[in-house]
Amino acid sequence: MTELLTVENLHVVFQTYAGTVYAVNGMTFDVQPGEIFGLVGESGCGKSVACLAILRILPGHGRITAGRILFDGRDLIQARESEMQAIRGRQIAMIFQDPSTSLNPVFTVGSQIKRIIRHHTRASRKVTEQRALELLEEVALPDPLRIMQAYPHELSGGMQQRVMIAMALASGARLLIADEPTTALDVTIQDQILELLVELRRHVGLSILLITHNLGVVAETCDRVGVAYAGQIVEIGPTSEVLRRMKHPYTQGLLAALPSAQQKGKDLLSISGNVPNGLSVIPGCPFHPRCPRVMEVCWQTPPRLAAANPGEMQHQVACHLYSPEVAQ
Amino acid sequence: MSDQILIETRRLSKYFHPRQGLFPSKRGAVRALEDVNLTIYRQETLGVVGESGCGKTTLGRVLLNLARPTSGQVIFEGQDLSALDHNALRRLRREMQIVFQNPYSSFDPRFSMFRSLAEPLLTHTDLRGEALEQRARELARQVGMPEDALSRYPHEFSGGQLQRMAIARALALNPKFIVLDEPTSALDVSVQAQILNLLRNLQRRFKLTYLFISHDLSVIQYISDRIAVMYLGKVVELITAPSLVEGQAQHPYTRALLSAIPEVHPEEKRERIAMPSKAPDAARPPSGCSFHPRCPFAMDICAQVEPPLEQISAGHWSACHLIHS
Numbered sequence: 001m002t003e004l005l006t007v008e009n010l011h012v013v014f015q016t017y018a019g020t021v022y023a024v025n026g027m028t029f030d031v032q033p034g035e036i037f038g039l040v041g042e043s044g045c046g047k048s049v050a051c052l053a054i055l056r057i058l059p060g061h062g063r064i065t066a067g068r069i070l071f072d073g074r075d076l077i078q079a080r081e082s083e084m085q086a087i088r089g090r091q092i093a094m095i096f097q098d099p100s101t102s103l104n105p106v107f108t109v110g111s112q113i114k115r116i117i118r119h120h121t122r123a124s125r126k127v128t129e130q131r132a133l134e135l136l137e138e139v140a141l142p143d144p145l146r147i148m149q150a151y152p153h154e155l156s157g158g159m160q161q162r163v164m165i166a167m168a169l170a171s172g173a174r175l176l177i178a179d180e181p182t183t184a185l186d187v188t189i190q191d192q193i194l195e196l197l198v199e200l201r202r203h204v205g206l207s208i209l210l211i212t213h214n215l216g217v218v219a220e221t222c223d224r225v226g227v228a229y230a231g232q233i234v235e236i237g238p239t240s241e242v243l244r245r246m247k248h249p250y251t252q253g254l255l256a257a258l259p260s261a262q263q264k265g266k267d268l269l270s271i272s273g274n275v276p277n278g279l280s281v282i283p284g285c286p287f288h289p290r291c292p293r294v295m296e297v298c299w300q301t302p303p304r305l306a307a308a309n310p311g312e313m314q315h316q317v318a319c320h321l322y323s324p325e326v327a328q
Numbered sequence: 329m330s331d332q333i334l335i336e337t338r339r340l341s342k343y344f345h346p347r348q349g350l351f352p353s354k355r356g357a358v359r360a361l362e363d364v365n366l367t368i369y370r371q372e373t374l375g376v377v378g379e380s381g382c383g384k385t386t387l388g389r390v391l392l393n394l395a396r397p398t399s400g401q402v403i404f405e406g407q408d409l410s411a412l413d414h415n416a417l418r419r420l421r422r423e424m425q426i427v428f429q430n431p432y433s434s435f436d437p438r439f440s441m442f443r444s445l446a447e448p449l450l451t452h453t454d455l456r457g458e459a460l461e462q463r464a465r466e467l468a469r470q471v472g473m474p475e476d477a478l479s480r481y482p483h484e485f486s487g488g489q490l491q492r493m494a495i496a497r498a499l500a501l502n503p504k505f506i507v508l509d510e511p512t513s514a515l516d517v518s519v520q521a522q523i524l525n526l527l528r529n530l531q532r533r534f535k536l537t538y539l540f541i542s543h544d545l546s547v548i549q550y551i552s553d554r555i556a557v558m559y560l561g562k563v564v565e566l567i568t569a570p571s572l573v574e575g576q577a578q579h580p581y582t583r584a585l586l587s588a589i590p591e592v593h594p595e596e597k598r599e600r601i602a603m604p605s606k607a608p609d610a611a612r613p614p615s616g617c618s619f620h621p622r623c624p625f626a627m628d629i630c631a632q633v634e635p636p637l638e639q640i641s642a643g644h645w646s647a648c649h650l651i652h653s
C-alpha cells in the first residue's frame with residue numbers, strides 16, 4: 001500500500017520576540033489510506049504546528065525549514081498557493097483544537113456550514129439546507145434548527161466542537177486532520193463521534209490523523225500511534241504494541257501518569273522537570289534532561305528511530321537503550 | 329473537606345432566550361440550569377460531570393456572578409450575591425476565580441503573559457514594580473512554566489502551556505474558591521498529572537475550595553470528594569467519590585457514563601450500556617424524567633412524572649424512579 005500522507009523530517013520554526021522557537025524538529029510519520037493514525041505527546045511538542053504545516057497555513061512568523069510533506073505523492077511544501085487552495089478543505093479537512101479559529105463569531109452556525117456545503121457541492125439552496133441539518137444531526141447535536149440560527153458564543157464548548165466536526169464532514173475530504181476533536185464532549189457523545197469517524201473510514205475510506213491526549217481514545221480507535229516529544233516522533237507502531245509494550249521512557253512515563261481511583265489521596269506519578277520551552281534545540285536525545293534512565297551517550301548523540309524488537313519493523317523507538325551498540 | 333458550608337444554591341435557574349433573526353423567538357427558552365440546589369463545603373472538591381451542553385459552565389458562571397440567575401439564589405459565606413452592591417461584589421470577586429475551558433479565549437491576544445498576570449494584581453492589590461514582577465515570576469514557577477514565558481504572547485503557546493498560565497492567573501489573588509472548567513482537558517497526561525498534583529497541593533496550602541468540571545471520569549474520581557452528575561440543567565445524582573468508585577452509582581445516566589469511559593486496555597472495559605444516540609435539547613426538555621428517551625430502564629411512569637432528587641444513603645442522592653422499584 002502507498003501512503004496517503006508522508007511527513008518526513010519536518011522542521012518548523014517561529015521567529016518571536018523571545019527568540020527562535022523550534023516547534024517541530026524532524027518529525028517523521030505517515031498515514032495510510034483508510035487508516036486512523038493517532039498522534040500523542042507532550043503539550044507544546046509541535047503536534048498542532050505540524051498540522052498547520054501540512055496545510056501550509058502557518059502564521060506569518062512561522063517557517064518550514066526542512067523536510068517533505070507528501071500528500072498522494074505530491075510534495076505540499078513545493079506546491080503553489082493555488083494548488084494548496086484546491087487541497088485545503090476539499091482533499092484535506094481539519095478540525096482545529098481551538099473552535100474560535102474556525103468559527104466566525106459574527107455569522108450564525110447555519111450560514112457558515114451552508115457556505116461550506118455550497119462551496120464544495122454547488123447544490124441548490126434547499127438541498128444545502130437539508131444537508132446542513134443532516135450533518136448537525138450526524139454529530140449528535142440536539143435541535144439542529146436552533147443550532148443553525150445560533151451564533152457560536154451561544155453554544156457550549158462541546159457543541160462548538162461538534163459544529164466544527166460537521167463542517168469538516170461537509171467537505172467530503174479524503175484526509176481528516178482532527179486536532180483534539182472530542183476533548184469538550186462527555187464520554188457518551190465522544191463515543192458517538194468516534195464511532196462516526198470509524199464508520200466514515202469504513203464506508204468512504206476516509207483517512208484520519210487524530211491528535212489526542214486521551215490514551216483511551218487512541219486505544220479504542222487508532223490503528224497505529226506516534227508518540228511525539230519536543231517536535232520529534234520518539235516511538236511509533238501499532239496501537240496495541242505501543243500501549244502495551246511501550247519502550248521509550250517518555251511513553252512509559254505517560255502511561256504511568258494516568259489517574260485512577262486507586263491513587264486517590266496520593267500524588268500522581270508525573271515526569272519530573274519542565275516541558276522544554278522550544279527556544280533551543282536540545283542536543284543528543286531531546287528527552288535526556290528529564291529521562292530517569294539517561295546514559296552518557298544520550299547527552300550528545302541523538303538516537304534514531306529503529307526497530308523496537310529485533311526483526312520487527314512496525315514498532316519503532318528512538319532511544320539508545322535499544323540500540324545494539326549501547327546495550328552491549 | 330470540612331462540614332462548614334462555603335456556597336449554597338437555592339433553586340437556582342438560568343434560562344437563555346433564543347432569537348429568531350433580531351427578535352426573541354417563540355421557541356422555548358434554553359434551560360441551562362433548572363432548580364439546582366447544591367451545597368459546597370469549605371476545602372472540598374466538588375466534581376461536576378455531565379453531557380455537553382447540560383449547564384456545567386453556566387453553573388460555574390452563575391456561582392461566580394459572571395452571569396445573573398433567572399431565578400434562585402447563590403449564597404456565598406452566608407451572603408446572598410443578588411443582595412450585594414457593586415463594591416461588595418468587587419471585593420468578593422477576589423475570593424472567587426475561574427479557569428476556563430478554552431485557554432485561547434481566556435487571554436487577551438494583545439497582552440503579554442506578564443501583563444495578563446499583572447492585571448488582577450494591579451486592580452486588586454498594591455503590588456507595583458519589582459514586587460509585581462516577582463509575584464508574576466513566582467506564579468509562573470508555581471505552575472511549572474519558565475520565567476521567560478512572561479514576555480511571550482498567547483498565540484505563541486500551545487494549548488497546554490496556556491492552560492498553566494490560566495491557572496497561574498487564577499491563583500494570583502489567593503482566592504478561596506476556584507471554578508475549574510475542564511482545566512486539564514487540553515493537557516497531556518503527564519502535564520495533567522503535574523497540574524492535578526499542583527491543584528491538590530495548592531488546595532492544602534491555601535485551603536481552597538474547588539468546583540471541578542470535567543468530562544474525564546478518571547480525573548473526576550481521582551480529584552473529587554463528591555461528584556454531582558448533571559443532565560439537561562439538573563443535578564440527577566450526587567454521590568461521594570468512594571461510593572462512585574465502589575460502583576454504588578444508581579442513576580442510569582451515571583452508569584452509562586461510567587460504561588463509556590475509553591480504556592487504555594480495552595479488556596478492562598465495563599459492559600457497555602447501550603443508549604439511543606439522539607441527544608436531548610435543553611430548549612425542549614422531555615416530559616417526566618428528562619433522561620427517559622435515552623434510558624434503557626425507562627418505565628411508563630418515567631415519561632409522566634419527574635423523579636425528585638432523593639436521598640438513598642448518607643451523602644448519596646439520586647433522581648430516578650427505579651429507587652422505589
Ligand SMILES: Nc1ncnc2c1ncn2[C@@H]1O[C@H](COP(=O)(O)OP(=O)(O)OP(=O)(O)O)[C@@H](O)[C@H]1O
Nearest residue numbers: 014023043044045046047048049484485486487488
Ligand atoms: N504562532 C506561534 N508563534 C510562536 N510560537 C508558537 C506558535 N504556535 C506554536 N508555537 C510554539 O510551538 C511549539 C509547539 O506548539 P503546538 O501548538 O504545536 O503544540 P501541541 O503539541 O499542539 O501542544 P498541545 O497538546 O498543548 O496542543 C510550542 O512551544 C509553542 O509555544
Ligand SMILES: Nc1ncnc2c1ncn2[C@@H]1O[C@H](COP(=O)(O)OP(=O)(O)OP(=O)(O)O)[C@@H](O)[C@H]1O
Nearest residue numbers: 154155156157158344360380381382383384385386
Ligand atoms: N450566552 C448564551 N446564550 C444562549 N444560550 C447559551 C449561552 N450560554 C450557554 N447557552 C446554552 O445553555 C446550555 C448550557 O451551556 P453550558 O455552556 O453551560 O454547557 P456545558 O455543560 O458547560 O457544556 P460543555 O460540556 O459542552 O462545555 C446550552 O444549551 C447552550 O447552548
Ligand code: SF4
Nearest residue numbers: 285288291298319320
Ligand atoms: S536515549 Fe537516553 S535519554 Fe533518551 S530516552 Fe533513551 S535512555 Fe532516555
Ligand code: SF4
Nearest residue numbers: 617620623630648649
Ligand atoms: S426515572 Fe426512569 S427514565 Fe429516568 S433514569 Fe430513572 S429509570 Fe431511567
Ligand SMILES: [Mg+2]
Nearest residue numbers: 047048097487
Ligand atoms: Mg495542539
Ligand SMILES: [Mg+2]
Nearest residue numbers: 156157385429
Ligand atoms: Mg462548558
